[in-house]
Amino acid sequence: MDRLEAIRQSTLFTGIEPAQCEVFLAIVHEQEAKPGEYLFRLGDPARMLYIIRSGTVHLTMPIAMNGTVKEVVVQEARAGETVAWSALVAPFRFTMSGRAGTDVELIAFSTRELQAAIEAYPDAGVRVVTNLAAVIARRLQVMHAMWTRELQRTINVTFGEGAGA
Amino acid sequence: MALEVFAVVAVLVLFTGMFLALLFSYRDIEDRRARRPAAVVRPAAPLYGFEARSKEIAEELMLRQIEHHLRRESLLAEQFVMDPSQQTLRAGEDLRLGVH
Numbered sequence: 403m404d405r406l407e408a409i410r411q412s413t414l415f416t417g418i419e420p421a422q423c424e425v426f427l428a429i430v431h432e433q434e435a436k437p438g439e440y441l442f443r444l445g446d447p448a449r450m451l452y453i454i455r456s457g458t459v460h461l462t463m464p465i466a467m468n469g470t471v472k473e474v475v476v477q478e479a480r481a482g483e484t485v486a487w488s489a490l491v492a493p494f495r496f497t498m499s500g501r502a503g504t505d506v507e508l509i510a511f512s513t514r515e516l517q518a519a520i521e522a523y524p525d526a527g528v529r530v531v532t533n534l535a536a537v538i539a540r541r542l543q544v545m546h547a548m549w550t551r552e553l554q555r556t557i558n559v560t561f562g563e564g565a566g567a
Numbered sequence: 568m569a570l571e572v573f574a575v576v577a578v579l580v581l582f583t584g585m586f587l588a589l590l591f592s593y594r595d596i597e598d599r600r601a602r603r604p605a606a607v608v609r610p611a612a613p614l615y616g617f618e619a620r621s622k623e624i625a626e627e628l629m630l631r632q633i634e635h636h637l638r639r640e641s642l643l644a645e646q647f648v649m650d651p652s653q654q655t656l657r658a659g660e661d662l663r664l665g666v667h
Contacts, residue, residue, distance in 0.1 A: 467629050468622070475634050477641065540648070547644035548637075550656065555663055 405430060408509060412453040414484040414533050422526035429515040435502035441486070443499045448488035450510045454481050457506035461485065462499045473499060477541070484537050489513045491538070636664045 409415045409423050409430070418426075433452070435441060441452065441459065452459075458480050462473040476498070479485045488496050490513065520527035639662065647655040 465633065467633075468626060470626065472626070472630050474630065474637070476637050478638075543648045544641060544644045547647045547656065548640050551640060551644070551660060554657065554660060558660075 405432075405509065408455050408482075409453065412482050412484060412509075413537050414451075414453060414530060416533055418526055418529050422523065422529075425519055425523050425526060426511070426516075426530075429511060429519055431510040431512070433508040433510045435506045435508065437502050437504055439502045441500040441502065441506075441508070442496045444496055446496050448486060448494045448496050449513050450486060451489040451513065451516060452485050452500075452511075453509040454479055454483050454485065455507040455509055456481050458503035459483075459485050459506060460501050460503040462501060464499075473501075475503075477544075478503065484534070487534060487538055490516065490531075490534055632665060636662075 406420065406423055406427055409426060410418065410420065415423060415426065431450075433441075435457075442448065442450070444464065458478055460475040461477040461479065463476050464471045465474040466472075485500055486496065488494060489511075494513065520530055639659070643655075643659050646658065
């Protein structure tokens with residue numbers, strides 16, 4: 403799959419005409435990562451946004467276990483998915499870490515260049531921003547459901563099963 | 568006549584001997600069984616019974632258990648997002664961390 407096709411089939415650029423994609427194609431940076439290699443770390447400034455071309459990226463959070471802190475995989479992203487969306491949303495800092503789960507090929511965009519392209523080509527830009535909102539909304543909905551389920555379990559354990567019936 | 572009496576006596580002795588041998592053998596086995604201590608039934612360690620193993624293995628298994636739980640929860644949450652309802656929200660609610 404060539405770069406243009408990879409971009410068009412990604413969650414960030416879905417629905418964009420090939421001609422409009424050319425604008426974004428001009429600013430892509432290709433990147434590769436080996437399994438276990440970190441693409442970004444929690445707390446770091448977010449300056450790059452990634453589309454996964456192939457492989458799996460693990461999104462991790464630090465969890466304390468037996469007095470040691472381990473990076474636990476809380477989400478997995480696969481080919482076509484967008485990761486590191488913090489690069490386009492204030493305060494532009496990562497709230498998770500991302501590391502390659504397998505050999506990974508990525509299409510990377512710098513925040514500055516992507517913002518400039520969105521502003522310069524508003525028709526395509528609106529579609530990109532709308533798609534980005536869908537990506538963020540999806541993650542939010544999943545995390546919200548997971549949090550609600552864990553809250554229900556905590557209620558069941560704290561107040562007894564009958565409390566949640 | 569004497570030969571017939573001798574044959575009957577011989578048969579009686581043989582059968583009585585066989586009967587007594589079986590009887591004593593049975594009692595002996597039953598005595599030994601009664602003296603044997605009852606078998607101690609130890610509960611098998613659960614699949615993730617990592618507490619008895621090394622610290623490194625324990626941590627690795629704990630990590631895998633947590634990630635398995637999160638992966639399962641993420642799938643169930645995705646199903647809720649695709650079809651939001653009370654049922655899909657609470658599907659598999661009893662599958663707590665550590666329950667398989």
